Amino acid sequence: MTDNTRLQHSVLGTFLLPVAQALRLCGLDPLEVVDEVGIDVASIANPDWRLPQGQFNLLMSRCVEMSGDEAFGLLAAQQLRPQVLRGLGLAWLASDTVYDGLRRLVRFGKLVSTASDLSLREEGEQVVVDFGRLPNAEHFHYANRDYAVGMVARMCSLALGDFIAPLSVELERPRPQSPERWESALSSRVLFDCERSRLNWYRSDILEPLVTGDPQLARANDEQTQAYLDGFLVHSTSRDVVDKILEHLPDGPPGQQQIAESLHVSNRTLQRKLKEEGTSFLDLLQDTRLQLAKKYLRHPNRSVVETAYLLGFSEPSTFSRAFKRWTGMAPADYRESAKQR
Known part of the structure; x- marks a missing residue:
């Protein structure tokens, strides 16, 4: 996909609750701070309320300034309760393993923040949570990234009922004046000035079954x-x-013109709207075909030939080449690997 920064991104309104508690711990009145940045705190009574990302960024920046605490983002994350993440938080606690909980976080990351760019991958014996590139967002402050990293570490700790330390933590933020605050909060070696923000775990540590695991509840x-x-x-x-x-x-x-006519807008208007949402028609077409291809190939009674025609390819060989270009695998190989999962 193309750059997402044009989207009017938002975060869960409940994200204010841990921030408010952290402000109280710093001796500040949360209502005054929230009001100062133009947030209507009464909105939190609406369970579906979401806070514009730019406004939340401004709030975190102001919190660091008023508290004088460069690690305010971590302090706020330590106040987090699962309910802040709504159903995702409860499903995380009911996951079979911490690894499953992390998978849920990546799957439903847009719930937490529509700007979420989380990914999860295995590197040898390690599992890596990658937070993506720093956003080119209004009022961005490194406290926002600290809050996100601290939140993940906090949820993993709550899921286990005991703290499980990451093997290491990598952060894009410049080295702070008191780096030991980060190492103490995350119980891990922390590297600063990195290209990306990542949490690195030993795979074996986060695959232990959780006593709170409840597949039906999750x-x-x-x-x-x-x-x-x-x-x-x-x-x-x-x-x-x-x-x-x-x-x-x-x-x-x-074609794009055909879809524009179906939506009763001009081709130029459709192109502009998609650009504002950080995508393009060709991106959506490819992503849709890829996701459908994977879904169809996992179905045991659907052939590669049938899948190709359902996706609008004129020849199965054309589909096979496209699928291999998208995934690095032939359709038949993908189907076989899906059976073994």
Whole structure:
């Protein structure tokens, strides 16, 4: 996808609660600080309320300034309770392992922040949570990234009922005046001035079964979280475009002009709206075909040939080349690997 910074990104309104508690610990009145940056605290009574990302960035910047605490983001993260993350927090606690909880965080990252760029991967014996590139966002402060990293470490600790220390932590932020604050809060070696922010765990440490694991409860909260996500993302132009692509695909890959006409807008207007949402028609078309391809190939009764035609490819060989370009694997190899998972 293209640059996401044009989106009017938002975070969960409940993110204010740990920040407010941290302000109290610093001897500050949270209501005064929140009001100063123009946030209507009464909005938190609405469970669906979301705070514009730029406004939250400004709040965190102001909190660091008023408290005089360069590690304010970590302090706020330490006040986090699972309920702040809504159904995701409860599903995380009900996960079979910490690893499963991290997978849920990546899957539902847009719930926490629509600017989320989280990824999870294995590197040898380690599991890496990568927070993505620093956003080119208004009022961005490194306290925001500290809050995000601290939140993940905090949730892993709560899930285990005991603290599990990362092997190491890498942060993009410049080296602070008191780096020991970060190492104490995260119980790990912390490297600063890194290219990316990452939490690194030993795989074996986060694969231990959790005594609180409850697959049925986790699944119920997954469904609630997905329903919430669908609710506030449903009205985007991108979602409308994907819906139209799905309608047209069996007849061949639709063009941008065709989709624009289906949505009763001009081609130029559609292109502008998608650009504002940080994407393009070609990105959405490729992503839609790729996700459908993976879904179809995991189905044991659907052949590669049938999958190719359902995705609008004129020849199975054309589909095979495209799929290999997208994933690095032939469709048949992907299907075989999916059976073994």
